Amino acid sequence: MPETDARPATLPDPRRWKALIFIGLAQLMVVLDATIVNIALPSAQRDLGISDGNRQWVITAYALAFGGLLLFGGRIADLWGRKRTFVVGLTGFALASALGGAAVNTTMLLGARALQGVFGALLAPAALSLLAVTFTEAKERAKAFGIYGAIAGGGGAIGLILGGLLTEYMNWRWTFFVNIPFAIVAAAGAVLVIREPAEGRNRNRLDVPGVLLVTTGLVSLVYGFTRAESSGWSAGSTIGLFVAAAVLLTAFVLVERKVKAPLLPLRVVLDRNRGGVYLSLGMAVIGMFGLFLFLTYYLQIVLGYSPVLTGIAFLPMVAGMITGSTQIGARLMTRVPARFLMAPGFLVASIGMLILTQIDLNTSYPALILPGLILMGLGMGTAFMPAMSLATHGVQPRDAGVASAMVNTSQQVGGAIGTALLNTIAASATTSWLAAHAGAAAASPAAAKAVQFQGMVHGFSTAIWVSFGILVAASTVAFTFVTAGRPGGATAGSGAGAQESNEVPVLVH
Numbered sequence: 001m002p003e004t005d006a007r008p009a010t011l012p013d014p015r016r017w018k019a020l021i022f023i024g025l026a027q028l029m030v031v032l033d034a035t036i037v038n039i040a041l042p043s044a045q046r047d048l049g050i051s052d053g054n055r056q057w058v059i060t061a062y063a064l065a066f067g068g069l070l071l072f073g074g075r076i077a078d079l080w081g082r083k084r085t086f087v088v089g090l091t092g093f094a095l096a097s098a099l100g101g102a103a104v105n106t107t108m109l110l111g112a113r114a115l116q117g118v119f120g121a122l123l124a125p126a127a128l129s130l131l132a133v134t135f136t137e138a139k140e141r142a143k144a145f146g147i148y149g150a151i152a153g154g155g156g157a158i159g160l161i162l163g164g165l166l167t168e169y170m171n172w173r174w175t176f177f178v179n180i181p182f183a184i185v186a187a188a189g190a191v192l193v194i195r196e197p198a199e200g201r202n203r204n205r206l207d208v209p210g211v212l213l214v215t216t217g218l219v220s221l222v223y224g225f226t227r228a229e230s231s232g233w234s235a236g237s238t239i240g241l242f243v244a245a246a247v248l249l250t251a252f253v254l255v256e257r258k259v260k261a262p263l264l265p266l267r268v269v270l271d272r273n274r275g276g277v278y279l280s281l282g283m284a285v286i287g288m289f290g291l292f293l294f295l296t297y298y299l300q301i302v303l304g305y306s307p308v309l310t311g312i313a314f315l316p317m318v319a320g321m322i323t324g325s326t327q328i329g330a331r332l333m334t335r336v337p338a339r340f341l342m343a344p345g346f347l348v349a350s351i352g353m354l355i356l357t358q359i360d361l362n363t364s365y366p367a368l369i370l371p372g373l374i375l376m377g378l379g380m381g382t383a384f385m386p387a388m389s390l391a392t393h394g395v396q397p398r399d400a401g402v403a404s405a406m407v408n409t410s411q412q413v414g415g416a417i418g419t420a421l422l423n424t425i426a427a428s429a430t431t432s433w434l435a436a437h438a439g440a441a442a443a444s445p446a447a448a449k450a451v452q453f454q455g456m457v458h459g460f461s462t463a464i465w466v467s468f469g470i471l472v473a474a475s476t477v478a479f480t481f482v483t484a485g486r487p488g489g490a491t492a493g494s495g496a497g498a499q500e501s502n503e504v505p506v507l508v509h
Contacts, residue, residue: 062113
């Protein structure tokens, strides 16, 4: 399936911009799926009888499989070829979506979500690494990543609106079925248009011990946060999972230092700039991810919004993301160092989060929720654009897949941890608040309902305060660790990063 041609190595592939359409379409499908499921979750929960304790698993099952297997998926992309992996990922994602739409119980739905995560772990790094090796000239790279980021933001907008429409006027099941035509078109376009350089392949033997250690380590880490909600932070099972995660991930690092063909070459993450990007991105996503779940329930249950109106309510944040990505991040990425976009971007998003900590039972959407969402979107769009580009800039061609996988791993594992951690914090705060106000709830059924809602909002607000702190920390990490100059200019990064940058040839198809 990978194709090469005999044109001189200095000429770019004339079909590279067409290829971007289908790469972007695949990314749109993945983002569409995430936002659609958030909007549809309350309806699916009622229909299938999913408990409040298990509802987060509709999100977490996907993120666990996705995050745990992304490094494996990135290595498979380098081994099989990125185009082949891309098409296989699309096909599997479509089949898993069909299974999710046909779910008849909680187990079937969660299984389908996990299967989506497995194939997403093949698809996402293949898509991003195809983009990275296709566009290597600084200005074209900035434009391509800007378009890619805008497509991701646009996918969020489409998902929010489409999720509301399908849930309210058809059925939540169609929020899964809608992925199928996207996958078919993207796969057909990939077969016809996308080419990849043969010299970028990494044909070394697969590091099976590394795959097993990192996958089980990441799953243990995320599951530990999830268990904390039901069993408590001091429970033996929770502590055991965290200890297991630490042991497994430490063993993974030791193995990667010794094996001849590591799953994750440590040169990829030990570069100061890439390491700073991965860490700050993961922290920012931890801070953001739980918010989507909380606000969806807050808008629909507390404020009484319909699914369609909930989707519309999120649109200003998506518009902010698109604006930050295309009009700020992409335009300034070749002019200023990445940290002068990433750190202020995360800080602006934290201000939006700070505003949202003030929600109550009668919060005004225009006065409080709207400005909070706009600032979050604008900040995140500005920060994510240069972060995604820098995370894959300067890597050796044979490492493009695994470097791309690390970008997605930081986001997906961060998302899974964020959902589990913040859900745990919110649930604990709600329980404590309700216990302290049990007397007021006993006055009448109306009072009991009001106290229940107040406890829920208190839990959400407490978790959002934690998210605010995490975003401030992400801004600090980005400013401290990411020292690279603007693309195409001088680099102030580590020696490793500078050496890799000088080694990269012009990759064309």
